[in-house]
Amino acid sequence: MTARSMPVRRAPRVALLDRLLAARIALSWELAIYVALFAVAFGLRFWDLGARALHHDESIHAQWSWGLIQGNYRHDPVFHGPLYYHAQGLVFLIFGASDYTARLSPAIFGMALVSLPLLLRRWLGPVGSIAAVAFLTFSPTVVYYSRFLREDVYMAFFILAMAAALWRYMADGRERWLFMFALSFTGSMATKEATYLVVAVFLVYLDLLVAAELTAQSMAANEQSSRGRRIAGVASTAPFAWMVVSLWPFAGRVRRSFTWSTLPRSGDLLIVLGTLTLPLLTGITGPVLEEAWIVEKGRLVCRPDMPRQDAMAIGGLFAITISGAAFVGLQWRPRTWALIAGTCAFIYLTLFTSLWTNANGLCTGPWGGLNYWWSQHDVVRGDQPWFYYYLLLPAYEFLPLVICLGGAWWSLWRGNAFSRFLWVWLGGTWLSLSWAGEKMPWLNMHLAVPACVLAAWTVQRAWTAFAAGGESTRRAALPLVSAAVVGAGGVVLAAYLPGSGPLAALARVGIVLFAAAVVFWSSQPFGRRALGAFAVVAVVGGLSFFSLKAMIGASFERGDVPKDMLIYTQSAPDIPRLMTQIDALAEATGLGYDMPILVDSMDSFAWPWAWYLRDYRRVGYIDLSQGPIPAGDYRVLLVNQANVPKTDGALAERTMGPEFQKAVPYPHRWWFDEVYKAAMDTGHGSCTARAGDCGPFKPGTWKHIVSNLGLSEWPRTWLHYIRDHDLGGTIPHESVRPCGSCGSVNAAAYFPVDWDLNTRSLVLRDVSPPKPTVDAAGRPMFGGFGRLPGQFSAPVDIERDAQGNLYVIDSTSKRLQKFDANGNFLATADIRVNPGDANEGAQPWGLAIAPDGTVVVADTFGWRIRTFTADLVPTGVTFGKAPNPDPAVKPGDFDLYGPRDVAFDRQGNMWVTDGGHDRIVVYTVKGEFVRAIGGTGTGPGQFDEPVGITAAADGTFYVADMFNGRVVALNQDGSYRSEFRVEGWGGKGVDDKPYLRALRDGRIAVGLPSLNTVRIYDSAGAVKGTVSGDGDPLTRPYGIVETLDGKLWIVEGGIGRVRQFPIP
């Protein structure tokens, strides 16, 4: 840029906007390439952002961001932040909340990240800048996490911005770059605690650079130039360089003795970074004080009700670090430092205090972040082995990595300060992330970015070497493109060549070598210096295909199916699909956001539902493993698989609220098959962070590695993975094929019965009681499975009154229902003392009609008898109590260990089968004890689980003595009369409970639920007929009653209906 001035006449003032509009932008090839790259980057980052199910963490971040704009966010170091919650909150404020907009701020930062290399054009060169933009645009890791609401893309942006500001300041010394450097640091620190690791790398580099520059000053002053002396000088100065810089004004004597005349710009940066970091290191003193037994563990934790003494202690620690930093900063450049530190502190604290509405953020940010994450180091979340990033980075960033490694000679040995900085950044971050306890795929982002920039530098270096030969770009274009095509062709052919075995492997190697030879040959006309450029384009050509394939697969094709290592414990795609159903149901029912929904929060299953259901105002999040299914008008239930049986049972018992169809199972979260842990089993089990004894410093580890390299399974698996990003195994729910350690935690969704899941529309259902109808064979029937009046859940017993009306008791819905003689519904009643009380123990199994028309219900697992009028109004008579749990104690008169059935004698007394006590207890209809009959045993007059009981016209009682497999006949005084065997009885299933009915002709109808049969016996025990429901078989027959005109109504508990049969 040139600057000159010349006198002219006063010209009219031209507005800024007019000048901008009048500006003319010349289109060059470079600009056109940038425009194209940014357009592609835009597409890759913004296209179809909402398609993938929100990851567990994403949903939390989205929900919190959304909560922030409504005043509901408080910083918590567990979930990082808070900067990106604010950024995302702003997006929600402007664009509204949706799955798409939930990923908009990462996409925006991802886009900004791609543009940052332009600031480094001076160091990367024109080709290198384009290459950096291109590598970042297409990087599988960068693209994936630019479309993912986690903190890493924001942090990557700020770190790259720091790097850019660092070099810009080093170049021109303008303070604006110092501000950008400090603000980027603040942004990163307000985003994620992993910043400490990267900042440590930057600090080390700056310290080395200061040492190098001070050494250079000394050597220049002393007119020395030996390389060895320089290295020795740097090595000896580096440990103290930071101290010299910090105390520069006071170190005059030292400076003079070493002839250090000026503080290098790297020293300015070191002071800024160091003084901003120092106060934020205060949190580390917590664990140190705890280790030293000065304070007890977990005492110095930020909370609003923190004791004043603790707050003062933390404040005191901060006073020390802040004053130390201020001392250094203010003696350096008072105004600049005060402005930088003040601005950064204000922004930092404003974010952590949620715009100064959360005073606790003053502690949770500067203290809590490092304090918490330091404590998590030993938790080793993810339990990943030390070599995790040695797998992950090459698996996705093989393209820049190969270029970086291929050009290491240039960038390390023959490079410049910038290329060495990139190596320190990449290598240092790699080592520090590998050291950190928590290893997660999203942290790969912080390796991918420096790898891309370093690769771009290498590309520029290759181009520079090539261009130095004086070749014209036009002449070189075709051979270079050819080299890329040959590289691509060779690698793709080798990768997809069919066949296996040594010969095929040899063929593949041959193809690659041949391609390399062709590239080498084509570079020859341009001289040796061109070889690098040809090698780079061949590598780019060869690996781009797989890099693009990996990026598209992970980001666009199966981003929520964990076949990629990048995809970690991901919410299954079933969740948004179910959400579509829920939204459609809410619309269709007209309930909208007021539709009640129940979410089982066991195992953190509340996420990601909390996000997806954010607009719904009536969502209950309850851990169903901890208590009963709550009553409520829920239209959708989302239940952890472990609680599905419990839910099924509870729903069957419910008499109120909507009915549900069979639950839809779905995987809730699933995870990648981490086969590499088992593959590194050195004889001590799978290699993880906690186990396996497979550390990098163990000889056994390397022995294992070496023994598995070569033509073994490892390279084949690895190359296969690079090619397909699919280990071949499949995950549960996708097919039945098993895989190693992959898996899922599952759940089930319940939708109302009147909702068609296929058409996503309501089905009209009458809410009137069903009319009697006929079965498949034309026999009369009524009821049916359901919750409407006149329908049944698990009907068990039936009785008829003198008018022919029928009464049916339902064990799970606890309903007593009355029908006319034809099965038309008349009335219903809940038999519980407190109708609808889900917590009241009740499970009625037996029924009888007293001579005066009173309806008696045997509430088996309510341990009582209840009576109702013929209109099903409770009479107020309820007796019986829970049995004494001690079997040695003789049961009392009213101890009922499961009253199963009831029958009346001629005196109007009720005979109750007390199944668990193996007796029959006689009471008056008012509940007065009369006598007990029988006892445990197999002999005459003894019982083992008496169930059904019926009184014959001659006064004889017949009792179903189930476990003894017999029907026992008793006289009216309770004495034993006779018995006969019933083949098929004796089963101990909880629902294998037989009932019987004395018929008017003296025979006895006997139910055999487990055989789906009713047999007719004569009083001597001879089988006289069988009812099995030809054409429409019986399903678990329980209660039986004879009609006035001599037919049988049989209750089918397994299918919820009552059918009429002629008596055989």
Add this chain to the structure above:
Amino acid sequence: MTTEPAGDRVEERIIGVYVEERVLVLESDEPSSKRGAFKISGAVLAWAVLGALFLALRLGPTWQAPVGGAEWLHLSGAWQARAGEPDGRFVPSLFQALSTLILHISASEIGPRIAAFIASASIPAAVWMLRSKLGEAGALASLLLVALDAPAIAFGASASAMGFDLPIALWLLVLVTRDRPVRPWLVAAAAFAAVTAGPIPLPLIAAWATLALARGARPPAAQWGPLAIGAAAGVLAASLRFGLGFDGLRIPAIDLFAASFEEQWASSSAFELTMLYSPPLLVAAFGAAIGIVVSARKGEHVPPVAVLLLGWFAFALSWLLSSAGEHTPAPLAAVTLPAALLAGPALVRAFGAMWRAEWRLARYLVPAAAAFLLFAIAIIVHWGQVDAVGGAQDRVMTGLLLGGAGVAALAVALERRAAPALLALGLGVSIFPVLAGAFGVALSAGAEPIPSPVSPPQARELRDLALARAKAGGGTIVIHPSLEADATWPVRESGEITVASRAPADAAIVVWPADLPAPEGMVRVSGAWSFARAHRAPDGFLRYVKWYTHRNAAVSTSVPAAVYVGTGQ
């Protein structure tokens, strides 16, 4: 290098920054090798970007907005007209006639909406044609304001009888401000369009006529003929309902203007909608209007277009004020269009003033005021969430913050040369509600008060179920007369539907008001049914704050309907 400004246009060679009487040249002449390179100007880029933004914001409502508000009424009318049924909801505007025609091709609302969208797509072109009057930057700013104006977005893709109103109004402005004589056929077409449009161009016509009368500047005699012919043709076409039959003497613009005071075109009043969506634009327009008046009082030259815009804004504002309590967004859309055209150039001037302002003090005080304001808003947002003003400490803190913001702003305002810097604060405060409103309407957020009331998807679902029921079991579908109006649109294409207040014996399915007793012999089916849902504007400041941060928090209400089936079904 020299600069040659021509009038208020800036020649493309200007690349310097003027500093008093010297030119600081930032770059030397372009290299000769680049002279032949393809160049693109900032203005072209800006027009392209804003044009794309304008269209993009109207695509969403075209495809996915629920049928609601005036659109619902008028689509119902158009459908009835298509079926040959006389219906008061058919107002014979040009757009209604076209809608009826399109509904012959497809029964979806998308067809007529596409027609409205295409017409709206001409708005950027119309604004572009006004750039010589508004200035390049002013026209672009106006386009930006129109693009982001929520009522304009809603009307820009709505198949109401007023679907062509905004573009017609704007093209009329282009025409009446044209420097060259207007061709007769164009005059006739404009007159026809004005007569057969809805009421939104009326304030412009009134302003133009008033100014013409006031100035005694009648149109040339040669234009009277085409004007009369066009207007007469419009009246005739409307009276003949565009071929659907004679309907008395009709002028749709007048009919719809009158209807805007009578019919329910929105669930919220015009005042409420104004407060939800348009305060920043109206404040800017008022500022611009005051500026014009002050200039005029000072005797400075005020361009005729500015006077016309001022008149248009005043007439539209009168309509808005007179219908503030009515449930219609039409007067709001009518006022925001001239407001945007007024405010655009004014904002550009204000921006320039802000740029040149004395920032020595303002660079601290403006951010401080913004920060105080932001922190106060953070507290108020929390109040909005719990729907209650906080405790004494919170109130004092909020008061102090607001007071601090006020003091900081006042300190800047008192410094004459620094005062324009306050525009930055104004822009910062305004931009979020404007963007949130624009995207809320453009993305058809769940419970946006525009459009409302809406025909819920459930209505169409009920219609499908009813048809399936009637088909399976025979019999008729019966709808109670009180639900007929709401049901017309969702139950279209359903064959014979009986509207009766007593269920006939052969009824297969009956849709009845939920509060009426069940028809004899029918049983009710499960479900909470409705043919209409309304999203109401938040009532009160704290509820507005809550709605602003959570737009789906708006209260939605439905008119419940009960569905019965014959017991024999």
